[in-house]
Amino acid sequence: MDTRVHSPAAALGDSGIPITLQLNGFSHTARVEPWVTLLDLLREEAHLTGTKKGCDHGQCGACTVLLDGKRVNSCLQLAVSVDGSAVQTIEGLAESGEGGGLDPLQQAFMDHDAFQCGYCTPGQICSARGLIAEGKARTREEVRELMSGNLCRCGAYTNITDAVMSVLQREGLAK
Numbered sequence: 001m002d003t004r005v006h007s008p009a010a011a012l013g014d015s016g017i018p019i020t021l022q023l024n025g026f027s028h029t030a031r032v033e034p035w036v037t038l039l040d041l042l043r044e045e046a047h048l049t050g051t052k053k054g055c056d057h058g059q060c061g062a063c064t065v066l067l068d069g070k071r072v073n074s075c076l077q078l079a080v081s082v083d084g085s086a087v088q089t090i091e092g093l094a095e096s097g098e099g100g101g102l103d104p105l106q107q108a109f110m111d112h113d114a115f116q117c118g119y120c121t122p123g124q125i126c127s128a129r130g131l132i133a134e135g136k137a138r139t140r141e142e143v144r145e146l147m148s149g150n151l152c153r154c155g156a157y158t159n160i161t162d163a164v165m166s167v168l169q170r171e172g173l174a175k
């Protein structure tokens with residue numbers, strides 16, 4: 001029986017289509033079968049397991065990363081379709097703050113206790129980074145609305161909004 005479709009790890013390796021990404025600032029080359037998603041490439045091949053698999057169907061936001069600076073659900077992107085793109089994951093954000101430290105959003109999530117189990121947190125933080133770059137959210141209501149694709153089973157929404165608002169305020173972007 002051919003089990004490749006059900007095994008992301010088996011779909012990565014020596015066969016497949018060669019692709020190159022700028023992954024957290026470094027060039028990353030891999031060979032992938034055409035059905036492999038960016039999420040599985042990140043987790044299974046690049047071992048960047050900060051990006052989480054929740055629904056695997058574009059409905060929970062746990063897998064959110066930044067693709068050429070824009071937030072996307074990595075479970076909905078085929079790896080071959082993002083060949084040549086820049087991808088930033090939560091691990092890359094961890095080194096993008098002042099002096100190579102935490103991103104201000106990561107610090108804000110800790111300061112505002114914006115998680116319980118933490119499973120949704122990498123996706124929430126990547127989504128918030130993309131949201132701030134979009135420049136559309138200035139109020140709590142707008143943050144809630146524009147982060148609505150990122151579900152939190154623990155219901156930490158109030159503190160997540162507090163954390164995002166604190167960064168918007170610090171950057172002079174809040175109303």
Ligand code: FES
Pocket residue numbers: 052053054055056057058059060061062063064073074075076
């Ligand atoms: S795992 Fe991608 S949206 Fe849920």
Ligand code: FES
Pocket residue numbers: 114115116117118119120121151152153154155156
């Ligand atoms: S902190 Fe547990 S799912 Fe959000």
